[in-house]
Amino acid sequence: MRISVIGCGYLGAVHAACMAKLGHEVVGIDVDERKIADLSAARAPFFEPGLEDLLREVQATGRLSFTTDMAAAVGNSVHFICVGTPQKKGENAADMTYVDAATAGLLPHLSPGDVVVGKSTVPVGTAARLAAIVKDAQPEAHLLWNPEFLREGHAVSDTLQPDRLVYGVTGGSEDHDAVQILDRVYATPLEAGVPRLVADLPTAELVKTAANSFLATKISFINAMAELCDAAGADVTVLADAIGLDDRIGRKFLNAGIGFGGGCLPKDIRAFMARAGELGADQALTFLREVDAINMRRRIRVVELTRELCGGSLLGQRVTVLGAAFKPESDDVRDSPALSIAAQLQLQGAVVTVTDPQALQNAARRFPELHYEESTDAAIHRADVLLLLTEWQEYRDLDPYETAAMVASPKVLDGRNVLEHHKWRAAGWTYRGLGRP
Ligand code: UDX
Numbered sequence: 001m002r003i004s005v006i007g008c009g010y011l012g013a014v015h016a017a018c019m020a021k022l023g024h025e026v027v028g029i030d031v032d033e034r035k036i037a038d039l040s041a042a043r044a045p046f047f048e049p050g051l052e053d054l055l056r057e058v059q060a061t062g063r064l065s066f067t068t069d070m071a072a073a074v075g076n077s078v079h080f081i082c083v084g085t086p087q088k089k090g091e092n093a094a095d096m097t098y099v100d101a102a103t104a105g106l107l108p109h110l111s112p113g114d115v116v117v118g119k120s121t122v123p124v125g126t127a128a129r130l131a132a133i134v135k136d137a138q139p140e141a142h143l144l145w146n147p148e149f150l151r152e153g154h155a156v157s158d159t160l161q162p163d164r165l166v167y168g169v170t171g172g173s174e175d176h177d178a179v180q181i182l183d184r185v186y187a188t189p190l191e192a193g194v195p196r197l198v199a200d201l202p203t204a205e206l207v208k209t210a211a212n213s214f215l216a217t218k219i220s221f222i223n224a225m226a227e228l229c230d231a232a233g234a235d236v237t238v239l240a241d242a243i244g245l246d247d248r249i250g251r252k253f254l255n256a257g258i259g260f261g262g263g264c265l266p267k268d269i270r271a272f273m274a275r276a277g278e279l280g281a282d283q284a285l286t287f288l289r290e291v292d293a294i295n296m297r298r299r300i301r302v303v304e305l306t307r308e309l310c311g312g313s314l315l316g317q318r319v320t321v322l323g324a325a326f327k328p329e330s331d332d333v334r335d336s337p338a339l340s341i342a343a344q345l346q347l348q349g350a351v352v353t354v355t356d357p358q359a360l361q362n363a364a365r366r367f368p369e370l371h372y373e374e375s376t377d378a379a380i381h382r383a384d385v386l387l388l389l390t391e392w393q394e395y396r397d398l399d400p401y402e403t404a405a406m407v408a409s410p411k412v413l414d415g416r417n418v419l420e421h422h423k424w425r426a427a428g429w430t431y432r433g434l435g436r437p
Pocket of ligand 1: 148149152252255261264
């Protein structure tokens, strides 16, 4: 099939490459010339495992190209909208500027029978609004909503082998013409047995925000338990293992720590609350306010624990932060709890050094006032306290004896509860986890 992918960020670049991998002819379109130049040269504009290899592989077939020219969508039959929906400045609601602009830019290039497929995470009601605009411009074109559930760091495999495919169509019927077209797009995963659900437009939009809200709630639940464990002298990691063995609960997303961040969960739950308010259903989501509040308290807790570890004052203390990305295997620092904690500590008088295997450039752009070190050894050298805030494998693998020889004082705060605390304590470290005695 001939496909356009509009928006080539974390979602669109991966989607375009994966669609070409599935055998389609794909053009990726974005307004950012640098991004397009990078992608055209098979360079990923951000760190995502497997993406560059995939770009090289599919570009060699001639099935994938990138451009800034929206007219390249002409002649394609399926157009995916993959642009961002960040949080509006000073508000909880989602900023729809990019989705609206992408749709408006596409309209003059639509032909009868074309299918516009929204993938961006949007406030419920957006798809119906855009479907009407598409129908006005091209009465024989359709708009579908096909939410994306990919995780950064696993984006390629999540796109090629998703857990499920959700199609939102006007009316929610399997018989809608566009369902067959999307089935052809996803023929390979469907043949492999990936479940497919057809829903009406608002349900499809809600599936995405509901899924992200559930994940955020699960993380905040375990972080609330961590607060209790701290108060009661219990261990939240054992508690999570024990409740996680109940398969109604499950162990995934029960890792207590510094909380969730990134370009999705924080802004998505806020936009969901804002939208529920507009719909007069705000009470249904007041619990998400608490989810957000628990999450933000984690950052304060880490700052307080670091102060304790430093003997009551952060002034002049050399604090080394291991990890700046919002999670490992990513260079994304959007709403990264690690960076936000680093910046707080610096504001409160600590001398903070941040290191990360991939995210330093992005981090320096966001917080230029922090000191960054590429080398882990150099960052650790003469530290008064180490903070493990993003659980990259290389930090999990640190040897407590060798590391102790490098620091000024062997004190570590394990913000992700991933270090073997017995080993670190045996090596002479003062170890603090979150929600662990
Ligand atoms: C998320 C959803 O998982 C994905 O389905 C959706 O499409 C986009 O949003 P992503 O933002 O890539 O994906 O990250 P995810 O792996 O969900 O992690 C989010 C945050 O939660 C990270 O900061 C991570 O460190 C944190 N987290 C995750 C925890 O603190 N504890 C956990 O147990 C799991």
